[in-house]
Structure formats: C-alpha cells, structure tokens
Amino acid sequence: VFSLIDCNNFYASCEKLFDPALHTRPLVVLSNNDGCVIARCARAKARNIPMGMPFFKLRERIQQENIAVRSSNYELYGDMSRRVMNTLARCTPHMEIYSIDEAFLTFPDTASGLSDTGQAIRHRLFRETGIPVSVGTAPTKTLAKAANWYAKKHTKRGVCTLESAADISVLVEKLPVEEIWGIGSRHGRRLKERGIITAADFVRAFSPRSVQREMSITGLRTWRELQAIPAIPLEEEPPPKKSLAVTRSFGSMVTAKSDLAQALSRFTERAAEKLRHGSLAAQRMDIFILTNRHRKDLPDYTGHRGYTFPVPTTDTPEMVHTARRLLKEIYRRGFYYKKAGVILSGLTDDTHIQTSLFDPVNRTQSSRLMAACDTINRRYGKTTVHTAAAGGAQKASWTMRQNHLSFCPTTRWKDIITVRV
DNA sequence: TCTGGGGTCCTAGGACCC
DNA sequence: TCTGGGGTCCTAGGACCC
Numbered sequence: 001v002f003s004l005i006d007c008n009n010f011y012a013s014c015e016k017l018f019d020p021a022l023h024t025r026p027l028v029v030l031s032n033n034d035g036c037v038i039a040r041c042a043r044a045k046a047r048n049i050p051m052g053m054p055f056f057k058l059r060e061r062i063q064q065e066n067i068a069v070r071s072s073n074y075e076l077y078g079d080m081s082r083r084v085m086n087t088l089a090r091c092t093p094h095m096e097i098y099s100i101d102e103a104f105l106t107f108p109d110t111a112s113g114l115s116d117t118g119q120a121i122r123h124r125l126f127r128e129t130g131i132p133v134s135v136g137t138a139p140t141k142t143l144a145k146a147a148n149w150y151a152k153k154h155t156k157r158g159v160c161t162l163e164s165a166a167d168i169s170v171l172v173e174k175l176p177v178e179e180i181w182g183i184g185s186r187h188g189r190r191l192k193e194r195g196i197i198t199a200a201d202f203v204r205a206f207s208p209r210s211v212q213r214e215m216s217i218t219g220l221r222t223w224r225e226l227q228a229i230p231a232i233p234l235e236e237e238p239p240p241k242k243s244l245a246v247t248r249s250f251g252s253m254v255t256a257k258s259d260l261a262q263a264l265s266r267f268t269e270r271a272a273e274k275l276r277h278g279s280l281a282a283q284r285m286d287i288f289i290l291t292n293r294h295r296k297d298l299p300d301y302t303g304h305r306g307y308t309f310p311v312p313t314t315d316t317p318e319m320v321h322t323a324r325r326l327l328k329e330i331y332r333r334g335f336y337y338k339k340a341g342v343i344l345s346g347l348t349d350d351t352h353i354q355t356s357l358f359d360p361v362n363r364t365q366s367s368r369l370m371a372a373c374d375t376i377n378r379r380y381g382k383t384t385v386h387t388a389a390a391g392g393a394q395k396a397s398w399t400m401r402q403n404h405l406s407f408c409p410t411t412r413w414k415d416i417i418t419v420r421v
Numbered sequence: 422t423c424t425g426g427g428g429t430c431c432t433a434g435g436a437c438c439c
Numbered sequence: 440t441c442t443g444g445g446g447t448c449c450t451a452g453g454a455c456c457c
Contacts (some may be wrong), residue, residue, distance in 0.1 A: 033443065056441040216450070
C-alpha cells in the first residue's frame with residue numbers, strides 16, 4: 001500500500017508561512033523572470049486565476065482585487081521542502097521523495113488503520129513545518145495519486161484512503177482521464193475525442209496489447225495500476241542523474257553576441273558547480289539560443305550545437321571556453337534573443353574517469369582549483385570568485401526579473417524574522 | 422528469379438512529470 | 440514591454456559492426 005503526501009499549494013503556502021499579512025489576501029507566485037503564474041493559494045484559485053496565466057494579463061486585476069504577488073524564491077521552497085521530507089522520514093523507513101512537494105510512503109505496519117495514519121501524518125507535518133498537505137492511500141502509486149486528487153478536491157480533512165475494490169471502482173468512475181498520473185495533455189485530448197472521459201472508461205476501452213500499441217509501455221503500466229496491479233515500484237534511492245541543465249529567459253531581449261556569451265558563461269559556471277556538487281563529470285555539453293516565440297512580429301531563430309569532450313570534465317574554464325566556441329558557430333546577427341541554456345549530459349561518477357594521454361587539461365591541478373573556488377563561494381557568496389567571461393555581479397540586460405522576491409528567513413541570518421511582543 | 426541475420430550505439434522527436 | 444525551468448523515458452530510424 002502506498003501513501004502519496006502532497007503539499008497543498010506548496011509555493012504559496014511557503015510564502016504565507018512567513019508573512020502573516022498575506023493570510024487574508026489572494027496570493028500568486030510567479031515563474032522565473034516574473035513571467036507567468038505557477039502557484040496560487042486557495043483564495044486565488046477561488047477567483048479563477050488560471051495556472052500558467054501570463055502575469056502581464058493579470059496586471060489590472062492585481063490592483064482591483066488586492067492580489068498579492070511573489071517572485072519564485074527557490075532558496076525558501078527548497079529549505080521548506082527539506083523540512084517536510086525530514087519529518088516524513090521520521091514517520092516511516094520507506095519513502096521516495098518524488099518532487100519538491102511530494103513523497104510516496106509505505107508502512108511496515110498499519111495497525112492503527114490507514115486513514116488514521118494519514119491523519120496523523122497531516123497533523124504532525126502541520127505542527128512541525130506549518131505546511132498543509134493532502135494524503136492519498138491506495139494499492140498502487142497511480143491510485144494513490146488519484147486518491148490524493150480526490151482528497152484535495154472533495155474532502156474537508158485532506159485524506160482519502162482506497163481500501164476495498166468498491167472504493168477503487170467508485171473513484172475510478174469519477175476520475176477524469178486527464179487527471180490520471182501518466183496521461184498528459186496530448187493523450188488526454190485524444191482520449192476525450194474518442195469518448196473516453198473517465199479513468200474507468202480508459203480501463204474498459206483497451207486491452208493490454210492495444211494500450212501498449214497506442215501509448216507504449218508506460219501507458220500499459222498506467223492502465224494496469226488503475227486496476228490495482230502494481231507496475232511502478234517505490235524508488236527509495238534516487239537513480240543517478242543522466243543530465244543537468246541551466247537555462248534562463250532574459251529580463252529583456254538581447255542582440256549582441258557579447259551579451260549572449262556572458263550569459264552562457266554564467267549559466268555554464270552554474271552548471272559546472274551543480275555537476276561538482278553531485279560528484280559528477282560531464283562527457284557532453286550542448287548549448288542553445290532562442291528568440292521569443294510569442295512575438296509574431298519578429299523573425300524566429302533557434303540555434304543549438306553540442307560537443308563531446310575527449311575526457312569527461314568537471315573543469316569550469318574548459319566548459320566556459322567550449323560554450324563560447326559553440327556560440328560563435330550558431331550566433332546570427334539581427335535577431336532578438338530571449339532565452340539561452342547549457343545542458344550537460346553523459347554524466348559519470350567523477351572518481352571513475354578514463355583519462356587520455358593527450359588530455360589538454362591537468363586534471364589534478366584543475367580539481368584542486370575548482371574545489372578551492374567552490375569552497376570560497378560557499379562561504380562568502382555564490383559569485384565571489386568566477387571567470388571573467390561571466391562578467392561581474394552587476395545587473396545586465398539578460399539578468400532575470402524578480403521584482404517581487406521575498407526573504408529567506410530559514411537560510412540567511414540577515415533575513416531572520418523579528419518578533420515584537 | 423530476385424539480395425542474411427543479429428547486434429549495438431546514437432540521435433531526434435514525442436510524451437510525460439513537477 | 441510582457442508567456443518558466445529542469446528532468447525522464449520510449450520509439451524509430453540511421454549508421455555501423457561482424
């Protein structure tokens with residue numbers, strides 16, 4: 001039996017937790033670059049502010065309806081997530097952290113009853129972290145997801161437990177096909193066009209062969225799981241990362257190659273830091289630059305180029321140099337660029353690297369230098385030392401907008417909350 | 422009358438997740 | 440003026456091997 005614990009309106013809940021003035025106002029949290037709405041509190045949902053709505057289309061309503069706005073603050077959400085997961089880890093020895101705000105749990109003994117266990121976890125999390133959650137419990141992960149959907153949508157207490165075959169069939173008849181975990185917008189739309197509206201319709205409409213033919217092996221797993229046949233196991237150990245990316249939209253449009261080069265250099269440095277933080281080395285690097293696809297009045301262009309390193313690397317200068325060389329090959333004058341990114345792949349453990357006689361980089365020297373830089377930046381701030389290519393810490397045209405950023409009261413001493421009594 | 426069999430690796434595109 | 444970021448998996452097709 002699996003329980004899915006899912007934080008309610010996670011980003012909005014984190015913001016409200018440390019700003020009591022927000023409690024009675026509708027709140028929306030924006031994507032990076034303050035682009036569009038990615039989280040809404042219950043009050044904002046009640047006002048029909050849709051997920052993904054571009055922020056500029058919301059401008060007038062912000063004033064009129066006294067809606068609070070926050071830029072994404074991942075330092076805060078990341079730390080709150082860690083707290084939530086730590087509490088959950090004390091509830092059971094078997095859990096899978098599925099995303100920043102979700103975890104699957106299984107319990108060795110359920111003597112106290114599944115529903116009571118769900119309630120107990122909910123109360124404990126609220127007491128220890130202040131974050132409200134919903135709990136869905138069922139014989140498979142897909143059904144636990146469905147139960148969680150039901151708990152959020154149709155219950156007061158935020159807990160839904162599917163124990164009998166009858167419970168399951170009632171829920172599956174109600175679950176809209178596009179709400180099934182593993183069925184996205186594309187398949188959802190195609191299925192609905194064929195009159196397949198609920199999860200129960202989906203189960204009835206296919207055989208194992210036909211569902212696999214149309215939706216591959218993953219579709220078959222989903223189809224089985226909806227019938228209480230486990231096909232997706234609990235993954236307690238996260239599998240090793242295969243790729244890693246740093247990509248950003250720019251605060252304003254960029255035309256000069258030098259600005260793109262600076263932005264890509266900064267993204268590459270960040271990617272390299274993440275790489276070393278995970279004790280990984282990268283065999284391959286890809287970069288891309290994009291114009292704004294929403295601007296129908298401007299010409300469109302996408303450039304991308306990759307390079308496979310002769311020796312898997314963790315060396316920032318080597319990666320920055322490569323990114324800038326690749327940029328020269330794809331840059332076209334006259335376009336207004338809106339976004340760029342760096343993707344590292346072919347990731348391997350940094351202790352098992354096949355070296356080369358003709359390696360241009362001294363790996364021993366490089367790894368000591370990188371370790372020193374990482375230590376300095378950890379202690380004194382993220383960009384205390386960096387390559388000249390990435391420019392200074394000052395704001396550039398490509399720096400992302402974050403006009404509504406909150407503080408980091410759980411991770412920075414200077415932001416710690418003062419209480420006046 | 423009419424061109425083998427079996428395998429790996431890589432990439433692009435599509436679909437999905439949060 | 441103005442629309443996010445970071446991942447995974449699956450499949451098909453091409454290139455290449457013996």
